[in-house]
Amino acid sequence: MAGLLLALAPLLLGWGAHLPQSLSTLDDPRIDRDRLLHHLSVLAHDSMEGRRTGSPQNEQARQYLLQTLDELGLPEVNGDREHSFQFTNNRDGQEYTGVNVLGMVQGTGAPDEFLVVTAHYDHLGVVDGEIFNGADDNGSGTAALLELARYFVEHPPEHSILFVFFDAEEMGLQGARAFINDPPVPLDQFLMNINLDMVSRNEADELYAVGTYHYPFLTPLVEEVAEGAALHLLRGHDAPDLPPGDDWTMASDHGPFHERGVPFIYFGVEDHPGYHHPSDTFENITPDFYHRAAETILEFILVADRAGASLRVFRDSGEE
Numbered sequence: 001m002a003g004l005l006l007a008l009a010p011l012l013l014g015w016g017a018h019l020p021q022s023l024s025t026l027d028d029p030r031i032d033r034d035r036l037l038h039h040l041s042v043l044a045h046d047s048m049e050g051r052r053t054g055s056p057q058n059e060q061a062r063q064y065l066l067q068t069l070d071e072l073g074l075p076e077v078n079g080d081r082e083h084s085f086q087f088t089n090n091r092d093g094q095e096y097t098g099v100n101v102l103g104m105v106q107g108t109g110a111p112d113e114f115l116v117v118t119a120h121y122d123h124l125g126v127v128d129g130e131i132f133n134g135a136d137d138n139g140s141g142t143a144a145l146l147e148l149a150r151y152f153v154e155h156p157p158e159h160s161i162l163f164v165f166f167d168a169e170e171m172g173l174q175g176a177r178a179f180i181n182d183p184p185v186p187l188d189q190f191l192m193n194i195n196l197d198m199v200s201r202n203e204a205d206e207l208y209a210v211g212t213y214h215y216p217f218l219t220p221l222v223e224e225v226a227e228g229a230a231l232h233l234l235r236g237h238d239a240p241d242l243p244p245g246d247d248w249t250m251a252s253d254h255g256p257f258h259e260r261g262v263p264f265i266y267f268g269v270e271d272h273p274g275y276h277h278p279s280d281t282f283e284n285i286t287p288d289f290y291h292r293a294a295e296t297i298l299e300f301i302l303v304a305d306r307a308g309a310s311l312r313v314f315r316d317s318g319e320e
């Protein structure tokens with residue numbers, strides 16, 4: 001039976017690749033909506049107290065990630081599931097220990113080349129007695145990353161994919177900085193970073209794909225996904241001549257990748273009234289939009305995986 005399946009696999013894969021995408025209807029979603037929302041409801045629950053780095057509740061959120069990744073069978077990276085690091089938080093002058101969580105799916109065709117898909121799981125914690133739940137920021141990217149990992153465990157990509165849940169983003173992109181300074185594989189094996197931060201709350205059905213200003217060779221990939229997407233996938237928020245705050249080039253964990261020349265696309269929404277506010281709760285997200293955003297990001301990863309070889313050519317040529 002196994003032999004027969006193996007013999008059929010190339011045929012099935014080749015045929016499947018030509019099937020039209022039906023993203024516009026989400027008739028046949030590849031990401032399970034209920035599971036996605038369940039993860040987010042757990043991460044943004046009051047009992048997580050806003051997942052502040054160094055707190056017991058941050059540890060509790062991390063345990064949820066570790067347990068879920070074990071359940072869905074995402075392999076560890078060089079025998080490790082956690083990567084801890086020390087840093088000083090400039091805002092309070094205190095020393096902290098942060099812990100990134102990671103896993104990897106090995107590529108079937110080019111296992112030594114990596115897409116690095118990331119989301120930070122920490123948030124602000126409790127401030128002046130109020131819980132900052134951080135549902136959109138960034139329970140949403142974290143929960144989506146769990147289900148993206150599940151998809152690729154079940155449907156192995158051609159290139160390897162590293163999934164990294166960063167800690168201490170809110171204290172200055174600390175998890176991403178620690179990761180890029182001590183990567184589990186050499187940086188020149190990274191094809192690109194795909195970062196998710198705030199992908200669940202938008203009334204206008206608008207999701208931004210940020211980064212093509214710096215890496216124009218990624219524009220056709222974003223446009224290809226935008227054409228079939230079940231939401232408005234927009235480019236922008238990445239040019240240096242924008243008003244202060246509107247250039248998101250260094251706004252989240254893709255920043256340290258960019259500083260080291262690793263191309264990135266960052267997926268996120270416009271700021272909303274819940275941004276860094278106690279009203280960033282599970283009840284206030286836009287569930288249908290969130291599910292569509294997760295499907296759209298999955299489609300982008302699939303497109304990037306197919307384009308992997310050309311990504312490498314662009315990188316090696318030094319073109320930006």
Ligand SMILES: [Zn+2]
Pocket residue numbers: 120137138169197198252
């Ligand atoms: Zn964030």
